[in-house]
Amino acid sequence: MKKLSKKTIIVVIAIISIIVISLIGTVLYLSLSKDVLVFKLNGNDKMTLEVYSEYEELGVTATLNDEDISSEVTIDNSNIDINKLGTYQVTYILKHDEEEIKLTREVEVVDSTSPTITLNGASEVTVKKGTTYQELGCSAVDNYDEKVKDKIQIINNVNTSLPGLYEVKYVVSDESGNTATLVRTVVVVENNTQNTNIKDIVLDSMESNEIKSMKFTNDGIYVDGYIKDNNGTFKVILCDDKEKCTIYGMTKMGDYNFFGNIKLTGLNNGSYTVYVESNNKEKAINKQEMQHRIVRAKVGDKLVSFSYDNNNIKLKIEDFAYQYDIVIDPGHGGSDPGALNQYIDEKNINLIQSKYEKQRYEEHGLKVLLLREDLTYGTVMGDSSWPAVRRKAYAIGYYGAVSRFSYSNHHNSSDDKSLMGWEIIVPANSDISYLSHIYQIRDAWSNLYPTTENHVRLYTRNYNTSVIFTKENEEKYSFTDYYAVIRLPQELYNVNHVLFEGAYLSNLSDYDWYYNKDNWKKLSEEKIKAYVTALGIDYKEPE
Numbered sequence: 001m002k003k004l005s006k007k008t009i010i011v012v013i014a015i016i017s018i019i020v021i022s023l024i025g026t027v028l029y030l031s032l033s034k035d036v037l038v039f040k041l042n043g044n045d046k047m048t049l050e051v052y053s054e055y056e057e058l059g060v061t062a063t064l065n066d067e068d069i070s071s072e073v074t075i076d077n078s079n080i081d082i083n084k085l086g087t088y089q090v091t092y093i094l095k096h097d098e099e100e101i102k103l104t105r106e107v108e109v110v111d112s113t114s115p116t117i118t119l120n121g122a123s124e125v126t127v128k129k130g131t132t133y134q135e136l137g138c139s140a141v142d143n144y145d146e147k148v149k150d151k152i153q154i155i156n157n158v159n160t161s162l163p164g165l166y167e168v169k170y171v172v173s174d175e176s177g178n179t180a181t182l183v184r185t186v187v188v189v190e191n192n193t194q195n196t197n198i199k200d201i202v203l204d205s206m207e208s209n210e211i212k213s214m215k216f217t218n219d220g221i222y223v224d225g226y227i228k229d230n231n232g233t234f235k236v237i238l239c240d241d242k243e244k245c246t247i248y249g250m251t252k253m254g255d256y257n258f259f260g261n262i263k264l265t266g267l268n269n270g271s272y273t274v275y276v277e278s279n280n281k282e283k284a285i286n287k288q289e290m291q292h293r294i295v296r297a298k299v300g301d302k303l304v305s306f307s308y309d310n311n312n313i314k315l316k317i318e319d320f321a322y323q324y325d326i327v328i329d330p331g332h333g334g335s336d337p338g339a340l341n342q343y344i345d346e347k348n349i350n351l352i353q354s355k356y357e358k359q360r361y362e363e364h365g366l367k368v369l370l371l372r373e374d375l376t377y378g379t380v381m382g383d384s385s386w387p388a389v390r391r392k393a394y395a396i397g398y399y400g401a402v403s404r405f406s407y408s409n410h411h412n413s414s415d416d417k418s419l420m421g422w423e424i425i426v427p428a429n430s431d432i433s434y435l436s437h438i439y440q441i442r443d444a445w446s447n448l449y450p451t452t453e454n455h456v457r458l459y460t461r462n463y464n465t466s467v468i469f470t471k472e473n474e475e476k477y478s479f480t481d482y483y484a485v486i487r488l489p490q491e492l493y494n495v496n497h498v499l500f501e502g503a504y505l506s507n508l509s510d511y512d513w514y515y516n517k518d519n520w521k522k523l524s525e526e527k528i529k530a531y532v533t534a535l536g537i538d539y540k541e542p543e
């Protein structure tokens with residue numbers, strides 16, 4: 001045999017190598033080209049559906065080597081009852097290679113619609129002092145819970161022996177915890193008057209030395225009184241401890257009534273007794289309930305305080321000094337929860353926010369008073385049988401009188417679940433010098449808030465007509481304010497009080513954005529920035 005040349009051996013090895021490599025490649029190719037099966041749910045494996053809505057089958061994606069085999073899938077959604085709350089399972093079974101592959105989807109049928117409350121009778125009721133308030137109740141219907149009408153809760157603190165504004169609250173929750181609230185305003189008026197305005201309530205028993213009502217003005221007080229035993233001229237006299245007296249002539253109205261202004265700005269510091277004089281000089285009395293009396297106010301550069309000893313009116317004048325920079329009223333409290341949703345009460349959220357703001361102001365070196373520190377009415381407002389709104393107004397006025405600013409924190413609620421956004425409510429006659437920091441807050445909140453709804457607004461409201469007026473520009477109105485916690489501090493204490501309504505608790509997406517996502521802190525920071533700046537301090541970001 002001919003000896004194989006070196007060249008031939010190399011060629012043979014090369015050929016063998018090519019064959020081996022090709023074989024390995026084929027085996028690899030065969031092992032990699034196994035069937036590709038895809039079997040998955042379209043949409044999520046958990047679905048939530050509103051009761052009485054429609055279940056739409058989203059199906060599955062099933063492919064074998066990119067070829068649609070979804071017709072081989074058996075879908076069973078027959079147990080879903082969209083008219084009944086519950087959790088249901090949908091199964092998807094694919095038979096492939098003698099094997100059964102199963103997927104499931106959970107479908108929860110829920111009720112997230114709140115009941116609807118309708119009042120029997122009017123939403124504002126006037127009753128005379130000493131008579132009985134007749135509760136007409138309300139009706140409630142729910143889209144699902146048929147027994148909801150048996151679950152109505154009526155919160156009623158009307159005291160017909162005490163004139164004032166009261167609220168009767170109707171609260172109902174369906175079995176899924178969706179809550180609705182509605183309020184009826186009850187005005188208890190004195191027996192002898194048709195007028196429902198608290199400031200005009202006149203008391204029955206006139207005495208000949210009576211000052212019926214007093215009101216702070218820019219430089220003193222306005223009084224309005226009654227003298228039975230008269231000679232046709234009327235005077236009010238202020239006498240200090242040393243019986244040094246100042247006489248003020250009053251204007252006669254009818255046979256027995258008088259009115260007039262008493263200028264206090266020229267008087268020396270000290271204590272004064274108030275007299276009325278016509279035929280005789282007698283100590284003046286004021287028989288109104290404490291909650292209707294004026295107590296103290298900043299008048300010029302003086303602090304003027306009234307006290308009522310045995311109905312006799314005493315007056316004290318001293319140099320004015322601020323005791324607080326800001327008084328914050330965390331809205332509602334005690335038995336009054338304010339607005340509600342299934343997660344939180346307004347009195348709670350108002351308190352959380354007010355405490356946060358207080359701490360932030362204190363980080364700026366400011367002195368802040370909270371009108372309540374917990375969910376009760378707290379010690380500042382004291383123990384009192386006064387209606388809630390009166391007690392609030394009294395505390396706001398009393399402490400606001402010695403504070404540079406005061407405001408209430410509130411949150412909105414409405415039967416219209418689509419409403420969302422913030423509101424700021426200011427006194428009707430407040431002017432630009434008082435409001436410039438409020439405009440700053442308005443602008444910042446408008447930028448932050450994720451809505452352009454018409455409830456993003458700054459306004460005031462007329463007591464008599466209930467009509468809302470914008471305060472977007474520098475409008476100044478002379479009408480009486482609608483909200484008692486604005487109206488009464490101004491009438492009784494010269495205090496400009498502001499209400500902040502942060503969000504609608506009744507709108508769950510508004511609540512979620514505002515509260516769960518902590519955006520309320522951003523809104524609070526804008527408020528803090530504006531107030532500390534108005535007080536002449538540089539704003540510091542939170543740490």
Ligand SMILES: [Zn+2]
Nearest residue numbers: 331338410411
């Ligand atoms: Zn409120």
